Amino acid sequence: MKILVVDDSATMRRILVNSLQRIGYGECVEASDGREAVEKLDASVQFIITDWNMPNMSGLELTRVLRAHPEWKAIPILMVSTRSVKEDIMTAIQAGVNNYIVKPFTPQVLKEKIDAVISGAVAAA
Amino acid sequence: MSTRQPSELLYDSEATLRLVDSAILDMGELGGEETPALQQQLRIDLVAPPDEAIGFAGLSDVLVHGYTEVVGVLHSLRQSRHQLERAAVEKVQQPHDRLLAVSSATETAATDILNGLERASAMVDDLDAIAGEHSEPGEPGDRGRTIRTALRDELFALVGHMQFQDITSQQLTYASAVLTDMEVRLAHLARVFDPAVFGISVPAHAAPPPSAVPVAVDPNASTQNRAERQAVADAIVATTAS
Numbered sequence: 001m002k003i004l005v006v007d008d009s010a011t012m013r014r015i016l017v018n019s020l021q022r023i024g025y026g027e028c029v030e031a032s033d034g035r036e037a038v039e040k041l042d043a044s045v046q047f048i049i050t051d052w053n054m055p056n057m058s059g060l061e062l063t064r065v066l067r068a069h070p071e072w073k074a075i076p077i078l079m080v081s082t083r084s085v086k087e088d089i090m091t092a093i094q095a096g097v098n099n100y101i102v103k104p105f106t107p108q109v110l111k112e113k114i115d116a117v118i119s120g121a122v123a124a125a
Numbered sequence: 126m127s128t129r130q131p132s133e134l135l136y137d138s139e140a141t142l143r144l145v146d147s148a149i150l151d152m153g154e155l156g157g158e159e160t161p162a163l164q165q166q167l168r169i170d171l172v173a174p175p176d177e178a179i180g181f182a183g184l185s186d187v188l189v190h191g192y193t194e195v196v197g198v199l200h201s202l203r204q205s206r207h208q209l210e211r212a213a214v215e216k217v218q219q220p221h222d223r224l225l226a227v228s229s230a231t232e233t234a235a236t237d238i239l240n241g242l243e244r245a246s247a248m249v250d251d252l253d254a255i256a257g258e259h260s261e262p263g264e265p266g267d268r269g270r271t272i273r274t275a276l277r278d279e280l281f282a283l284v285g286h287m288q289f290q291d292i293t294s295q296q297l298t299y300a301s302a303v304l305t306d307m308e309v310r311l312a313h314l315a316r317v318f319d320p321a322v323f324g325i326s327v328p329a330h331a332a333p334p335p336s337a338v339p340v341a342v343d344p345n346a347s348t349q350n351r352a353e354r355q356a357v358a359d360a361i362v363a364t365t366a367s
């Protein structure tokens with residue numbers, strides 16, 4: 001499964017990719033903000049992991065753009081963010097993210113949420 | 126990152142705020158409504174009828190006295206303006222620059238550490254390969270393999286801990302944005318005193334940035350209570366899904 005990792009922090013992208021490889025998802029493509037993510041999206045991308053706070057286009061905006069797009073409206077989106085206020089998480093879920101991880105995360109939580117999103121997507125299909 | 130930077134920042138911020146408070150207080154005392162006593166004194170000095178009839182010579186004294194008072198007020202205003210400019214340019218700019226430098230340094234350090242951790246992981250892989258070359262078929266699992274596995278897990282855990290860099294970087298960026306905003310506000314406050322009126326030249330370096338740059342950061346970013354905060358997210362996701 002090819003995963004698009006979107007985060008403006010190079011350190012975080014590296015940690016995410018490293019963690020994904022460790023839990024069995026070796027094929028990743030990276031973007032530093034929502035705008036670059038949209039540019040890099042193609043049919044081979046099957047899953048998106050995105051940060052919230054980013055310049056140019058935030059993860060929340062990216063989610064809304066994709067959910068309004070006929071081709072990408074069903075792509076699984078997992079948000080990984082430092083934001084942990086209830087209202088923020090509600091906003092993210094309402095915008096269309098499938099699951100939510102609060103930073104700092106552990107690889108176990110990352111795997112658990114990816115699996116949950118995939119199984120949910122399969123169940124919904 | 127040492128704890129010295131935030132404490133210095135707090136100290137500088139507090140000093141800046143005290144300076145602003147003092148400057149505003151000075152302004153109030155010089156012309157504000159808060160100090161009727163001074164105004165009353167000036168009024169008495171300037172317009173109260175003297176005990177004796179004022180001749181031309183007496184009127185001249187009153188005018189000279191009034192002029193002296195006005196000059197004193199203008200001098201105090203100049204000083205207040207100077208203090209505000211200093212606060213905007215020096216007291217705020219220095220911590221702002223320091224914060225940016227610290228943020229940049231932590232990112233560079235994090236990259237170096239991640240490079241090192243990846244090299245170390247690759248070495249463990251090499252050790253695995255070498256051990257595999259020398260092992261005999263059917264040989265029981267050796268202690269070396271157990272240690273290599275444990276070492277790889279430790280290295281991987283360290284990679285995960287590097288998330289602190291992103292979180293502290295967000296906090297530093299937010300603090301820096303607050304300082305930028307404070308700098309802009311202080312500079313504008315200083316300009317309340319029109320240089321043309323008071324004959325004050327504005328140093329070029331006192332010009333504030335056009336506006337505070339909007340930053341994409343979470344001011345509440347934290348490394349604390351990860352499990353509790355994740356539980357909140359999980360509960361919301363579960364509620365929404367059901």
